[in-house]
Amino acid sequence: MKKILVLHGSSREGGNTEQLTNLALEGIPHTSMYLREKHIKAIEDKRHAPEGFQPVDDDYDDIIHAVLEHDILIFSTPLYWYGMSGHMKDFVDRWSQSLRDKRFHFKEIMSKKQAHVIITGGDQPRIKGLPLIQQFQYIFSFMNMEFAGYIIGQGNQPGDIMNDRRAVEEARVFNERLKSS
Amino acid sequence: MKKILVLHGSSREGGNTEQLTNLALEGIPHTSMYLREKHIKAIEDKRHAPEGFQPVDDDYDDIIHAVLEHDILIFSTPLYWYGMSGHMKDFVDRWSQSLRDKRFHFKEIMSKKQAHVIITGGDQPRIKGLPLIQQFQYIFSFMNMEFAGYIIGQGNQPGDIMNDRRAVEEARVFNERLKSS
Amino acid sequence: MKKILVLHGSSREGGNTEQLTNLALEGIPHTSMYLREKHIKAIEDKRHAPEGFQPVDDDYDDIIHAVLEHDILIFSTPLYWYGMSGHMKDFVDRWSQSLRDKRFHFKEIMSKKQAHVIITGGDQPRIKGLPLIQQFQYIFSFMNMEFAGYIIGQGNQPGDIMNDRRAVEEARVFNERLKSS
C-alpha cells in the first residue's frame, strides 16, 4: 500500500488548510509533519563555494528522511501573501542541498513520488492562488515528480472552509480516489 | 529626493542577482539590506488568537523600520524553486503581523511606496519566473503599492548574468530612468 | 429570477465541453448560443480611425443583444491551443467596438453581470488551462463583472468528460448553487 505523507505548512494549529486536508484524508492512514514544529534554517547557497554544502544542525534531515520513505506527498499550505508559507519555502529551498547530498540519490528517489497540493486562502484563492499552482508545477516538473492534482479552498475566519461547498466536494472526491487506488 | 532601499533576498554574497541589481543602481545613492544577514523568524499566525500577535525577538523590526523610511523598494531575489527565496518569504510573511501592529499605520504608509522587482534564475527565468511576478503583483496590489516594473535575468554560474545582454540593457534603462526621476 | 445565457465556444456539437456544461445546467432554465452557428467577423480596430467603428454585417449584434438581456453569462469553451476557441475570441474582441457603440452603455450594463467559465481540455487542463483563467479574470475585471467561478474538466475522446469525477462533482455543486440562488 502506498505510504502518504502530509507536509503541513501552516503556522497555525487546526486552521482552514488543516481542516480541509484532514477531510481529504479521512479514514486514510497517513503520516503528518507540521513544519511549524520543526526547526528549518533558510538555505545557504553553497553551490559555488569551494567547500560545498556542509551539514546543517536543524530538523531538515528528519523531514527529508520521512519524505524519502513515503510514496505520496501532500503539500498542504495556506496562501501566505499568495505563495506557500515561509515555513514550507524554507523547507523546499533546502532541496538544493539535498540534490548535492551524497548520502542518497535525491532526484532519482523523488521522481518516483506523486505530489498533491492543498491550499486555502481568504482573498480569491481560486484566482490568486494560481501562480502558486504554477510554481508547484515547475517544482515537481524539475524533480520529475507526478503532479497528481490540487485543491484550492476559500476561508478566512477559523472554520470557514467547511462552508466552501466546492472545496469540500473536491476533498471528498480526492478521498474516494485515494481510497480506491 | 526619493530614498531607495534594496532588499536582497539571496543567500549568497555577490551572486548574479546582486550583480544585476548593482548594475541597475550604479551611481544612484541607496540603502542595501541583506536579508541573509538578518535573523527573521517565520511568522506565527496569531490573527485569531485571543492574545493576538506578540513582539518577536529578532531583526524584523530593524528591516521594517528601514522599509518605512524609504520611498522606493527594490525586491531583489534569485529564483529559488521558481519563487522568492525563503529569506525574503519569511520577511514578507511577517507583514501580516505589521498590518496589526499599532505602532504604525503599515498599510497606509506602504501604499505610498513604489516597488520594483529584480530576479535572476538559471532555468528559463523569463518563463518560469512569471508566476513569481504575478505573485508580487498580488502582494503589491493588496498593499496598494505601485508595481513600477521588473527585470528578469538569466544566469547559473557566477558572473553569467553579465552575458545576458537583454537583462543588462534593462538594468541600464532602469538606471537612467531612476536617475532622471 | 436571474436569466442565464451560455455562450458555447466549441466548434464541435455535443463535445466534452458541452456535456459538462449541460450537466452543470441540468434542470435550470437557460438560453444557449452556439458561436459556431453564428457569423462573427474578426474585429477591425477603428479606435483611432477618423470615421470610427462602422456597423458590421454579421451576427454579432444578435449575440450581444442576448448578452445584454441576461444576468448570468457562462463562457463555455474547449481549450484550443491553451486558450479560448477562435470563435469565442473573435466574439470577445468585438467588445472593443461595443464599448464605443452609442446605442447602449455596454460597460455599465456588463458590470452588473455575473460570469462563469467552463473549459475542458485534453492536455493537463488543470495546469495548462490556468493562463486562460487568468485571462478571463483580466477580461471580467476590466468590465467590472463578477467572476463567480470556473470549472476545468479533462477529456480528449468524445464522452471522456464523464469519467472526470472531479469535474462532474464540480458541475453538480455548481448546479445546486445555481438552483438555490
Add this chain to the structure above:
Amino acid sequence: MKKILVLHGSSREGGNTEQLTNLALEGIPHTSMYLREKHIKAIEDKRHAPEGFQPVDDDYDDIIHAVLEHDILIFSTPLYWYGMSGHMKDFVDRWSQSLRDKRFHFKEIMSKKQAHVIITGGDQPRIKGLPLIQQFQYIFSFMNMEFAGYIIGQGNQPGDIMNDRRAVEEARVFNERLKSS
C-alpha cells in the same frame, strides 16, 4: 542564412505592435504576412468525425506554406482582451487540422523552428500580458518549437510605443542578436 517570417496579428495597419516589430527587424531581411489581409476561417473540429478534416476554401494554406518554408517565426500581436488577436487565434487553431494533414509532416517540420513573440498593450501589458506568454509557451512546447524570447511593449495611442524606452531597447538588443546569429 535563416529565413524569418513575421506573422502580424493586428487588425490595424501601422499600429504600435507593428512599429515595435519593425524596429526589432530593422535592416534584417524578412517576410511579413498580415493576417488581417487573409481570409482564415475559424476551425471546425473534425478530429472525431468519420470523414475527418476536409479541405477548407480560404487563405490558410498560403500562410502555412510560408510558415513551413521559414526558420524563425515571429508572432507579433497586440493584446486584444489580454490574449492574441482573434485573427491570430483563428490561424493557430487551424494547426489542429495541419497536424492531421497528410501532405506534410507538420509537427516534425515545426519542431525545427524558432519562435519569438512581440506583443504590445495599453493596460499594464508587462503584467496582464503574462498569461499570453504562458499560453505561447504551452503552444510552442506542444510543437517542440524553441521559444527563443519575447518583447512586451506598452502603448495605447498611435506611436506611443516609441516612448516605451524599455521595449525600444529590447527591440534593439533583439535586432543585434538576430543580426549576429
